[in-house]
Amino acid sequence: MQPPIPFRKGHGTQNDFVLLPDLADALELTESRVRALCDRRMGLGADGVLRVVPSEVDADTWFMDYRNADGSIAEMCGNGVRVFARYLVDAGLVKRGGFVIGTRAGDRRVEVHDDDTVTVHMGAVRVFGESSATVQNMLFPGVAVDVGNPHLGCQLPEGSTVDVLDLTAQPGYDRALFPNGVNVEFIQELGPDAIRMRVHERGVGETRSCGTGTVAAVKSWLHSKNRTTGSATVDVPGGQVSVVITDDGSTLTGPAEFVAEGTLSSQWWTAHR
Numbered sequence: 652m653q654p655p656i657p658f659r660k661g662h663g664t665q666n667d668f669v670l671l672p673d674l675a676d677a678l679e680l681t682e683s684r685v686r687a688l689c690d691r692r693m694g695l696g697a698d699g700v701l702r703v704v705p706s707e708v709d710a711d712t713w714f715m716d717y718r719n720a721d722g723s724i725a726e727m728c729g730n731g732v733r734v735f736a737r738y739l740v741d742a743g744l745v746k747r748g749g750f751v752i753g754t755r756a757g758d759r760r761v762e763v764h765d766d767d768t769v770t771v772h773m774g775a776v777r778v779f780g781e782s783s784a785t786v787q788n789m790l791f792p793g794v795a796v797d798v799g800n801p802h803l804g805c806q807l808p809e810g811s812t813v814d815v816l817d818l819t820a821q822p823g824y825d826r827a828l829f830p831n832g833v834n835v836e837f838i839q840e841l842g843p844d845a846i847r848m849r850v851h852e853r854g855v856g857e858t859r860s861c862g863t864g865t866v867a868a869v870k871s872w873l874h875s876k877n878r879t880t881g882s883a884t885v886d887v888p889g890g891q892v893s894v895v896i897t898d899d900g901s902t903l904t905g906p907a908e909f910v911a912e913g914t915l916s917s918q919w920w921t922a923h924r
């Protein structure tokens with residue numbers, strides 16, 4: 652019989668996660684279990700799952716096994732990695748300060764600050780093409796951005812607001828350019844160093860924030876001004892984060908909050924295999 656499984660529920664700017672500490676790398680986290688966990692009625696409810704496992708490459712590093720709510724695997728999650736980092740400190744698995752977390756997009760250095768906000772070194776951000784998204788027969792020009800996972804950042808024309816967009820359905824996108832799907836950001840300029848963003852996430856739907864999406868949004872916004880580097884605050888429906896993009900990397904800083912902790916019922920876990 653499966654012993655009860657501990658979990659934590661947390662969020663970063665309301666992009667929410669079920670965190671499963673699996674220090675012995677023994678949990679069988681199937682697609683069906685991820686979908687059930689993330690379901691807001693039959694499960695705990697979340698945009699994704701963060702499984703905490705030892706890295707196979709480096710004995711001193713913890714690996715973030717991230718899954719989208721539909722059970723799919725993604726390379727990276729910027730809000731998730733902040734919650735993950737805070738968990739490692741809270742659980743006494745690493746010391747507060749700077750350390751490295753393994754992800755499918757590569758190692759990410761994080762700094763957990765005294766106020767529990769977290770800065771993540773998100774690595775290189777690359778624009779790899781011009782494209783567009785379609786929402787309710789309206790075309791939004793944008794650029795394809797690689798933040799370890801794929802994004803399409805669409806800058807709204809001056810004077811437009813992201814509020815009016817209906818993001819209940821997946822925006823249309825070029826399947827040849829994004830063969831593995833894409834996260835789509837809609838960006839509104841607020842000022843010289845401030846933007847707003849809404850996002851439709853691959854494997855989830857519209858979320859209240861997407862950390863990699865905020866980095867992609869700042870890169871797209873800078874690109875629309877013929878700039879490659881710069882910084883901005885990004886307002887999302889769930890709060891605010893700060894992004895800095897330099898020639899050789901990028902950082903994302905924002906909150907990481909815990910909501911609850913408990914154990915999953917063994918019966919429930921077995922029923923959803």
Ligand SMILES: N[C@@H](CCC[C@H](N)C(=O)O)C(=O)O
Pocket residue numbers: 666699719724725726727728729730731800801834852853854855858860861862863864
């Ligand atoms: N919410 C995340 C991104 C999660 C992965 C994304 N849905 C994908 O499939 O690439 C973030 O905070 O970055």
